[in-house]
Amino acid sequence: MESLSNKRKVIESKPLNFWERIYLPAIAKGMTITLKHFLFKKDVTVRYPEQKREFSENFRGMHSLKRDENGKERCTACGLCALSCPAEAITMIAAERQPGEENLYREEKYAAVYEINMLRCIFCGLCEEACPKEAIYLDGDIVPADYLRKDFIYGKDKLVEAPLNQ
């Protein structure tokens, strides 16, 4: 039948000629290629724990809970991050700021407990987008490996930014 698309190609399988049949020229050719890699090509491996590849600017890593310019925690425990989280990785317990704690928390309400389950988190960044107080950013490093599931639930001790040192 005639081809309508004009794309049809007739492929014929030619019998191998003598040099192809004894394989050796082809083998020699292949071996020069591998030898070139052996001698001249540099390996591209990044030796990870010692050497780190630079992240792109919008890389999303471990979360950090931010402080404002006076060193007060920005988070007000509104729960919008938890609500926006598609993986349901975030949970928190809110508490009221007591008199005398004004230098610790910016608003009257704060998160007494703030936990992110790093095994559930998919690092989508929706919590970052949802936050009205600019309190959470995924600007950290890669979340390190661990042995137990419970150790992947990160509390405020690991998430809150280090306090300002004047």
Add this chain to the structure above:
Amino acid sequence: METTEIIVRLVLIVVIFLISLVVAMYSTYAERKLAAFFQDRVGPNRAGPFGILQPLADGAKMFLKEEIIPTNSSKFLFIVGPSLAIMTACIGSAVIPWGEQLQIGGKLYDLQVTDINVGLLYIFGVVSLGVYGVMIGGWASNNKYSLLGAIRAASQNISYEIAMGLSIIALLMVTNTLSLKEIAEQQHGWHWNVLYQPLGFILFIVCSFAETNRSPFDLPECETELVGGYHTEYSSMKLGFYLFAEYINMFISSAVMVTLYWGSYNYPGMDWVAAHLGSVAAPLIGTVVVFAKIFVFIFFFMWVRWTIPRFRYDQLMDLGWKGLIPIAIANIIITGLWITFVK
């Protein structure tokens, strides 16, 4: 035989045995490292500087792994298999000359365990025994994959032994002796046999790839078809023995190739060295030369492995029976004509 002679021989045996084990151990490391370099990777680099303790770590791991013997296997043969494989791999080194005679205190010491006048035939015998380890292990596993792997190994070895033997016949027509010591002595300076038997050497090296079950002829352990091949059911150090036997085989067959074709301990300018450095240093340099050549061949084995894909089984048989054997016979005829009319 004198007592000292016997002691010297025993020491030599132990030393060669240890050297083969160390070389085999570090061949595993070299294989992984070279594979990495051929593929633009780094290779093992965690255990010790540049990963040089990796073989020890691998060995420790092998010893500590759980030993599994399948319920329906033939237990005795299951254990005999790997033992036989490693034993036949080791005894091949007995007839290989590792250097010239050492002259210490007016006495001559051979750097060869024994010089039997049928050394070459002995090597052949050992090589063909090697397949028994694979066969017995594969059969005793009571596993279809193992059995198929073992059958493949057996038929492959038989097919390629013929071509190997024929290529050796042409070499024997040139050397007129079966003793490896005499063959080594004949290749003084640069009169290496490979210059007189280039085709024979190519045949021999192809066959030794097949005999040692190395890629591109590693069909007995073809993962894509046979899971693990003949050692599917093996674990722990028994598996280690099989893998080790492969590397020792590679070492020994490199040594055989060096002895037969690449001038053993001979190198251009050796007379000058012998005249200037005395009767102890010069033979030792010869030994270094032997090992350097062997390492080049081991490198070549690995280089080929990380370049060429595996043959299909029918291609393998085609190459063996329709390719190598006719060429080997032609090589014998050419050598015969050359000896009659030219030499």
